[in-house]
Amino acid sequence: MKYLRTSLHEAHCIFKCKVEPNATIGEIKSMFHKSHPQWYPARQSIRLDPKGKSLKDEDVLQHLPVGTTATFYFRDLGAQISWVTVFLTEYTGPLVLYLMFYFRVSFIYAPKYDFTTSKHWVVHLACMCHSFHFMKRLLETLFVHRFSHGTMPLRNIFKNCTYYWGFAAWMAYYVNHPLYTPPIYGEQQIRLALIIFLFCQIGNFSIHIALRNLRPPGSKTRKIPYPTKNPFTWIFLLVSCPNYTYELGAWFGFTLMTQCLPVAFFTLVGFIQMTVWAKGKHRSYLKEFRDYPPLRSPILPFIL
Amino acid sequence: MSAATGTSKTGHGDGAAKKKKGPGALATAYLVIYNVVMTAGWLVIAVGLVRAYLARGSYHGLYYSIEKPLKFFQTGALLEILHCAVGIVPSSVVLTGFQVMSRVFLTWAVTHSVREVQSEDSVLLFVSAWTVTEIIRYSFYTFSLLNHLPYLIKWARYTFFFALYPMGVSGELLTIYAALPFVQKTGLYSVTLPNKYNFSFDYHAFLILVMVSYIPLFPQLYFHMIRQRKKVLGHVEDYSKVE
Numbered sequence: 001m002k003y004l005r006t007s008l009h010e011a012h013c014i015f016k017c018k019v020e021p022n023a024t025i026g027e028i029k030s031m032f033h034k035s036h037p038q039w040y041p042a043r044q045s046i047r048l049d050p051k052g053k054s055l056k057d058e059d060v061l062q063h064l065p066v067g068t069t070a071t072f073y074f075r076d077l078g079a080q081i082s083w084v085t086v087f088l089t090e091y092t093g094p095l096v097l098y099l100m101f102y103f104r105v106s107f108i109y110a111p112k113y114d115f116t117t118s119k120h121w122v123v124h125l126a127c128m129c130h131s132f133h134f135m136k137r138l139l140e141t142l143f144v145h146r147f148s149h150g151t152m153p154l155r156n157i158f159k160n161c162t163y164y165w166g167f168a169a170w171m172a173y174y175v176n177h178p179l180y181t182p183p184i185y186g187e188q189q190i191r192l193a194l195i196i197f198l199f200c201q202i203g204n205f206s207i208h209i210a211l212r213n214l215r216p217p218g219s220k221t222r223k224i225p226y227p228t229k230n231p232f233t234w235i236f237l238l239v240s241c242p243n244y245t246y247e248l249g250a251w252f253g254f255t256l257m258t259q260c261l262p263v264a265f266f267t268l269v270g271f272i273q274m275t276v277w278a279k280g281k282h283r284s285y286l287k288e289f290r291d292y293p294p295l296r297s298p299i300l301p302f303i304l
Numbered sequence: 305m306s307a308a309t310g311t312s313k314t315g316h317g318d319g320a321a322k323k324k325k326g327p328g329a330l331a332t333a334y335l336v337i338y339n340v341v342m343t344a345g346w347l348v349i350a351v352g353l354v355r356a357y358l359a360r361g362s363y364h365g366l367y368y369s370i371e372k373p374l375k376f377f378q379t380g381a382l383l384e385i386l387h388c389a390v391g392i393v394p395s396s397v398v399l400t401g402f403q404v405m406s407r408v409f410l411t412w413a414v415t416h417s418v419r420e421v422q423s424e425d426s427v428l429l430f431v432s433a434w435t436v437t438e439i440i441r442y443s444f445y446t447f448s449l450l451n452h453l454p455y456l457i458k459w460a461r462y463t464f465f466f467a468l469y470p471m472g473v474s475g476e477l478l479t480i481y482a483a484l485p486f487v488q489k490t491g492l493y494s495v496t497l498p499n500k501y502n503f504s505f506d507y508h509a510f511l512i513l514v515m516v517s518y519i520p521l522f523p524q525l526y527f528h529m530i531r532q533r534k535k536v537l538g539h540v541e542d543y544s545k546v547e
Contacts, residue, residue, distance in 0.1 A: 174504070179497040261503035 019061060026057035032074070042151040045075040080151035087141040090160045094168030095134040101172035102127045113178045120182045122190050126175050126258050129197055133250065136201065144208050146215045148222075167266045175258050183259040190257055197253030204246035206232035211243070224289050237293070238301035240282040244274040245299055275299050331392040336449050338383065343442040345377035350435045353428075367415070367427045374431065377438075378411045407434070410476055414511075417492060418483040426482060430475025433468045440464060462533040469529070473522050480511050487511060 017031055029041035045054040048064065050073045061070065102123075106114050118124070174180065183189040210233045214223045227234045235242040251267040278299035285292050297304060349370045356369035367374075385401045387393040393400075415427055444461045447453040486492070493507040 174497075174502045177497060177502070181498050181500050181502055184500060259500065259502060261501040 021062035023061045025055045025059045042080040043077050046072050079154035081154045083147045086157050090164045091134050091137045093165035097168045098130050098172040101176040122182050171262045193253045193257035200246040200249035203232040206230050207243040240296045241278040244278050339442045339446040346438040349373050365423050367422050418486050420486050421482045424482050426475045426478030430472045433472035437468050465529050
């Protein structure tokens, strides 16, 4: 069995090794890593064809279309970082940054406002909601989510953190501003917004739990999600990615609560991104499962 | 800043060969008409500038003589974003969008909006750069579509930018800089707190940010054109690779 390296400079790197027919790609990656320590397994993309799809770690050699001698192509995916690390970093930022604005730490607003508190109770409520949201995300990252891929490219952490941290600072600046204007319809608006927000937080959490339970610990299996006894999961009847639906709802609630244009803008951008992801996920479901329920839409029932 | 960039249909070898469906006959006809009209439009602007200069005998205030066609034809370039989106032109929507929007921004949000800069010489500087660039660029596209591209045009497109790019960028930056005090004084396009949307925007700060953004962006676009030039026109030194 040999490897050929495909690279810009068309160099060849031949790595010969003898393996059992029942060896997995994952095991081969470990062997390759031993002789080429700079390419840890997460960085390796092994394929049968230079332009083909990456083979999975679980794929077994004898089930692949190869003879007694197999030639694979290797591609360096670049420096990788674990999903957990990225999530923890990108979510801790907003949590901390928002609180800095809430407590009106120095150099943000005019000095006479340093370490003062807002006179509007909705601002305190918004802080609690925002902080709760990101603490929930951190805890879910640590205890709930089961990731199919261990890693993503390193440059993603800079991109993602810029997005989350940037928007969090922008939103927090206005909501906690000394010249903040509370919602036009006052208590009614805030109460409705809070109900929507909490409903969607519970919903989003329910979906995360349901998705986790689809997958046994340590596995990467994929199954069609179905409604469970929890009423918040009944939305699976109409939507493929209700976690995104609820997430959109929660941010919509937060927008209503704060009546702040930057928050609305953040909600809109998030909506666009989640719709792209939902459509992709929906398409994969349809491709993988022939009996996929036809009534379901990617993110918004019947609409999108 | 967006002097002569954008991918060309010919000579853009890498990646374009994959799904080369290209525009149909109707789309080609439309594009030829579009590019001919644009070439003519920018020629009108060029002629207008020359005539006004000869009539007045000075460079001062030539903007007013071509204000309308400049606005019309530069704004018309927005269609090019549509062309990419629909797929009849193989360029990136994002890249084209960015280029066109920066031109439109300078035309409307700076020059048109801040009356006081209209008599600045820097306006003439970027308008001239744009005019020469666009005449070459649109005639380049026209000839490419008709599969009859004279080498002179191809050479001009990938050579003139050496001077036109810095000219255009200088004119743009100087114009934005000239606009700053007036924007600050009048609070143009700015929103202050408090308001019911809990939003604020400082156009003056925004313009400064735009100027700063030229620092990373201009070299990238400039070197991209230099790379494109090597690819399209070839270069005698390339033969030394055979060692």
